[in-house]
Amino acid sequence: MRASIIYGAILGLSTFTKLCAAASSCAPSLPPRPTVAPFPYNHGKPHAVSPRRTKTCYVHAFGNGQDDSQIIFSAAKACNNGGTVALLDPKYIIGQALDLTFLQSVDFIIKGEISFTEDINYWLQASFKYTYQGACLFWQFGGKDVNIYGGGMINGNGQVWWDRMVTNITLQRPILVGVVGLQGGTFNDLSLSNPPNWFHFVANSSDLIFDNMTMTVLSNNSNPSKNSDGWDLYRSDAIVIQNSYISNTDDCVSFKPNSTNVVVQNLRCTGSHGISVGSLGQYLGETDIAENLYIYNTSMSNAGDGARIKVYPGAVPGSNSTSSGGGVGIVRNVTYNGMHDTGVDYAIELTQCYGQSNVTLCNMYPSKMLIEDIVFNDFTGTSKKYDPTVGTLVCSNQTACQNIVATNINITNPSGKVAQWTCKNVDKSTLAINCV
Ligand SMILES: *[C@@H]1O[C@H](CO)[C@@H](O)[C@H](O)[C@H]1NC(C)=O
Ligand SMILES: *[C@@H]1O[C@H](CO)[C@@H](O)[C@H](O)[C@H]1NC(C)=O
Ligand SMILES: *[C@@H]1O[C@H](CO)[C@@H](O)[C@H](O)[C@H]1NC(C)=O
Ligand SMILES: *[C@@H]1O[C@H](CO)[C@@H](O)[C@H](O)[C@H]1NC(C)=O
Ligand SMILES: *[C@@H]1O[C@H](CO)[C@@H](O)[C@H](O)[C@H]1NC(C)=O
Ligand SMILES: *[C@@H]1O[C@H](CO)[C@@H](O)[C@H](O)[C@H]1NC(C)=O
Ligand SMILES: *[C@@H]1O[C@H](CO)[C@@H](O)[C@H](O)[C@H]1NC(C)=O
Ligand SMILES: *[C@@H]1O[C@H](CO)[C@@H](O)[C@H](O)[C@H]1NC(C)=O
Ligand SMILES: *[C@@H]1O[C@H](CO)[C@@H](O)[C@H](O)[C@H]1NC(C)=O
Ligand SMILES: *[C@@H]1O[C@H](CO)[C@@H](O)[C@H](O)[C@H]1NC(C)=O
Ligand SMILES: *[C@@H]1O[C@H](CO)[C@@H](O)[C@H](O)[C@H]1NC(C)=O
Numbered sequence: 001m002r003a004s005i006i007y008g009a010i011l012g013l014s015t016f017t018k019l020c021a022a023a024s025s026c027a028p029s030l031p032p033r034p035t036v037a038p039f040p041y042n043h044g045k046p047h048a049v050s051p052r053r054t055k056t057c058y059v060h061a062f063g064n065g066q067d068d069s070q071i072i073f074s075a076a077k078a079c080n081n082g083g084t085v086a087l088l089d090p091k092y093i094i095g096q097a098l099d100l101t102f103l104q105s106v107d108f109i110i111k112g113e114i115s116f117t118e119d120i121n122y123w124l125q126a127s128f129k130y131t132y133q134g135a136c137l138f139w140q141f142g143g144k145d146v147n148i149y150g151g152g153m154i155n156g157n158g159q160v161w162w163d164r165m166v167t168n169i170t171l172q173r174p175i176l177v178g179v180v181g182l183q184g185g186t187f188n189d190l191s192l193s194n195p196p197n198w199f200h201f202v203a204n205s206s207d208l209i210f211d212n213m214t215m216t217v218l219s220n221n222s223n224p225s226k227n228s229d230g231w232d233l234y235r236s237d238a239i240v241i242q243n244s245y246i247s248n249t250d251d252c253v254s255f256k257p258n259s260t261n262v263v264v265q266n267l268r269c270t271g272s273h274g275i276s277v278g279s280l281g282q283y284l285g286e287t288d289i290a291e292n293l294y295i296y297n298t299s300m301s302n303a304g305d306g307a308r309i310k311v312y313p314g315a316v317p318g319s320n321s322t323s324s325g326g327g328v329g330i331v332r333n334v335t336y337n338g339m340h341d342t343g344v345d346y347a348i349e350l351t352q353c354y355g356q357s358n359v360t361l362c363n364m365y366p367s368k369m370l371i372e373d374i375v376f377n378d379f380t381g382t383s384k385k386y387d388p389t390v391g392t393l394v395c396s397n398q399t400a401c402q403n404i405v406a407t408n409i410n411i412t413n414p415s416g417k418v419a420q421w422t423c424k425n426v427d428k429s430t431l432a433i434n435c436v
Pocket of ligand 6: 235257258287288289
């Protein structure tokens with residue numbers, strides 16, 4: 001195997017590459033690539049085979065707080081088409097936006113910490129920006145067949161962003177991990193901390209597995225973290241998210257428009273807003289699809305919701321209809337199988353009246369987002385905020401929700417009263433819960 005050593009530290013900004021006849025002659029050995037496979041469920045599509053890598057680019061950090069983004073970029077270029085970029089030093093700094101959407105069959109081994117600089121003014125102008133929900137990214141991975149692993153940490157240093165938000169609520173904060181247009185890949189055994197915004201934005205991608213990720217967000221003062229969603233999937237297909245721990249303050253997983261064939265399993269979420277489909281149907285003239293989602297064996301503690309499906313009603317004529325509902329589409333074949341709740345507000349919250357506080361208006365202009373073939377099965381645990389109410393299922397009319405099934409649901413509340421559920425415009429004959 002060939003090895004390249006990219007020495008950032010020696011020649012300043014220009015990199016120096018030393019080629020070794022054999023990796024063992026000049027470079028440390030690498031941990032083996034872990035086997036990452038969906039378990040126990042899969043979405044039905046095969047995961048592409050990822051061939052063995054045949055060369056290695058070792059990246060040596062400059063150290064002393066200097067920016068390593070250029071040498072990481074150079075290594076990704078040098079090891080593209082079949083190599084491994086090895087980031088084995090204790091700390092790397094990224095101070096420039098990194099566009100890694102050209103990748104073809106590359107692995108990244110991250111052993112230490114990758115830390116993003118706190119230069120808000122730089123990132124405001126240089127981050128990669130997308131129109132969908134104003135998403136912007138520090139760096140973005142795309143291409144084909146990419147594996148990222150190694151036990152290391154990716155640190156967004158979100159605190160400076162949350163602090164700045166106190167005086168600027170519209171501050172465009174970068175998402176920690178951008179995955180844009182990646183077909184085939186795995187993310188395994190990494191810790192992510194303090195994203196200024198979401199942890200992951202996965203867009204225009206397919207055939208990815210996220211496994212054994214540990215994600216935590218914690219403000220060190222009274223300015224809270226904001227929008228720290230674990231994963232937001234958008235225009236993406238055939239994704240598995242499994243065996244991970246997420247402690248955050250917003251959705252644990254969020255299925256945004258056009259999320260299809262996704263399995264989420266064995267997650268532990270704490271502090272979140274739940275595993276959420278939507279919000280969808282927000283934009284008049286747009287079509288949103290969320291289909292074939294299977295959420296298995298998750299636990300949810302101190303969260304707003306456990307399982308959540310939120311879609312907008314139809315647009316009210318004369319309202320500011322560009323962003324307050326009216327979108328068409330479907331939420332179909334979504335199963336939540338096995339969820340254990342500890343102290344959630346609602347164990348299940350399904351609404352077709354999202355963003356419309358006036359229920360009369362919601363019923364007058366029912367949602368054009370059909371919700372059908374939804375299963376909630378095997379829910380245990382406790383709910384507390386709205387005791388004795390433990391969940392709510394509110395559709396905008398009888399035909400806009402079809403075949404919503406709830407079985408084997410046992411959610412209790414602190415008062416010990418019989419748990420109650422709010423059910424509106426939904427067929428109660430398939431709901432084995434106490435609708436009031
Ligand atoms: C999961 O990640 C943790 C923390 O990095 C690591 O210690 C453990 O070995 C990983 N487990 C598997 C099965 O890869
Ligand atoms: C809190 O975060 C800020 C910004 O990252 C940092 O400068 C400061 O040292 C941190 N304070 C503590 C007590 O960790
Ligand atoms: C808030 O941040 C945005 C960038 O995200 C910027 O365009 C705007 O000017 C800032 N507003 C203030 C009052 O600084
Ligand atoms: C996804 O693909 C569409 C169509 O090619 C493009 O307009 C969009 O910018 C891409 N990226 C994201 C994040 O939506
Ligand atoms: C459910 O997920 C937990 C991790 O949260 C795991 O320890 C347990 O083995 C899983 N159970 C099943 C039946 O898959
Ligand atoms: C979602 O898919 C539908 C159907 O293919 C399409 O009409 C719509 O434009 C897509 N939306 C996005 C945001 O890509
Ligand atoms: C429902 O979605 C699951 C998970 O993606 C999939 O395995 C199953 O085949 C889908 N069912 C139908 C009827 O499409
Ligand atoms: C309507 O939407 C536009 C564009 O998003 C916004 O500038 C305006 O303030 C909104 N008006 C109202 C009454 O919400
Ligand atoms: C809700 O909308 C209806 C129909 O426009 C209106 O009559 C009623 O006053 C509204 N209720 C509230 C609380 O705004
Ligand atoms: C329910 O809402 C849908 C979508 O707006 C509409 O097509 C349908 O006619 C409504 N059904 C009833 C019974 O009002
Ligand atoms: C529901 O859960 C409670 C608390 O764990 C338990 O005591 C009760 O037996 C369960 N009920 C059923 C029907 O399983």
